[in-house]
Structure formats: structure tokens, C-alpha cells
């Protein structure tokens with residue numbers, strides 16, 4: 001199985017308050033996207049393609065390993081992934097990952113790859129919901145508690161049979177924006193399987209997330225992998 005990873009890294013980082021694209025923000029001195037790429041390669045993908053903001057190609061080229069290909073991303077994550085998919089016609093399997101999850105352990109990548117090897121058409125890493133979870137009305141008052149046992153938080157990398165993901169994106173109406181790629185294949189009626197995610201795959205969105213990641217890397221001076 002020839003597995004290629006597409007790293008979505010064309011976002012702006014505005015919620016992080018950064019002066020550069022989020023993927024280039026340093027974590028322990030190295031850009032988030034570099035951490036993400038290394039985790040994917042360590043987990044067993046053969047090749048990585050990174051979707052980058054078109055105006056930032058040089059800045060990404062300066063930090064990414066030479067073997068990593070870059071493609072121009074789009075205005076939305078969905079558009080960026082479409083561009084990445086068009087650049088990997090020879091892959092059997094595709095893992096779509098967020099640069100914003102820099103500390104994803106290689107073991108998670110390996111679990112996603114193993115599920116694809118085992119015949120899954122689509123697979124996502126998930127974690128349980130540990131807090132009581134409720135529905136609220138428009139005024140913020142609790143309406144009812146949601147049974148949390150069957151709920152899961154969905155992470156990346158999300159793995160797909162490439163042809164299945166390409167067909168699902170082709171069937172998605174132009175302009176439709178879904179928050180992840182599993183939602184795209186589910187919209188096409190494909191079964192999405194799950195494997196165990198990892199708290200270390202947490203997404204970096206606001207400054208506090210970066211503080212936590214710095215602590216995770218720095219506590220014992222080694223990468224938490």
C-alpha cells in the first residue's frame with residue numbers, strides 16, 4: 001500500500017494571534033508543520049504533500065525537508081484538501097492531517113495505516129468525551145444532557161482509500177464546506193471506522209494550546225513520542 005499524507009497548512013493563524021501562518025509558528029523552536037510532517041513519516045507514510053498559502057511558498061520551502069512537496073492551498077480547508085488530493089494521483093491510501101496537530105504520536109499514524117491495510121475505506125482517530133455534555137437553548141439555558149457514552153471527539157490524521165476520497169470530493173457540491181474529510185465521505189454514504197486517538201494530538205487553535213504543547217515538549221527535554 002502506497003500511503004501519502006496531505007498536510008493542510010494553508011490557514012492563517014488569526015485565532016492564534018500569530019504574525020505568520022499558523023503552520024510556521026514555532027513550537028520549541030521548530031515550526032508546527034515540521035513537527036507534523038516528521039510524525040507522519042515516523043508513523044509509516046511514504047510521502048508527504050503540504051498545502052501552503054500561495055504567498056508563503058518560500059517560507060515553507062525554507063523549513064520543510066527537501067523531499068516534501070508543496071501545493072498551493074485554497075481559501076478554505078476543503079479547497080486546500082481538494083488541491084492536495086489532485087497532487088497525489090499515484091497513492092493507494094491518503095492520510096489527511098492538520099499542521100495544527102504537531103505532536104500527533106507516530107503510533108496514531110500507524111493505527112490509521114493498519115486499519116486501511118485491513119480494508120477500511122475510511123478511518124478516523126477518536127477520543128471519548130469525558131465531560132458531562134448538554135444541549136442549550138438560544139439563551140444558554142440547559143435543555144437536556146446528552147448521553148456521552150457513544151460520543152467521540154474526532155482528530156486527524158484521517159485515513160482513506162484514495163479513490164474513495166476523490167469520488168466523495170467530486171460528489172460534494174462546489175462551495176460546500178465540511179469541517180473534516182470524514183464528513184465528506186460520510187456524505188457520500190461511506191462507512192467511517194474508528195481507531196484510538198491520543199490527547200497529544202490536540203489541535204493548536206488559541207495561544208493557550210501552544211503553551212500546553214510547549215510544556216509537553218519541554219517537561220523532560222524530549223519529544224513526547
Ligand code: C5P
Nearest residue numbers: 008009010011075076077080098099100
Ligand atoms: O482553522 P483550523 O485550525 O480549523 O484549520 C485546520 C487546518 O486546516 C490547519 O492546519 C490549517 O492550516 C488548514 N487550512 C488550510 N487551508 C485553509 C484553512 C485552513 O489548509 N484555507
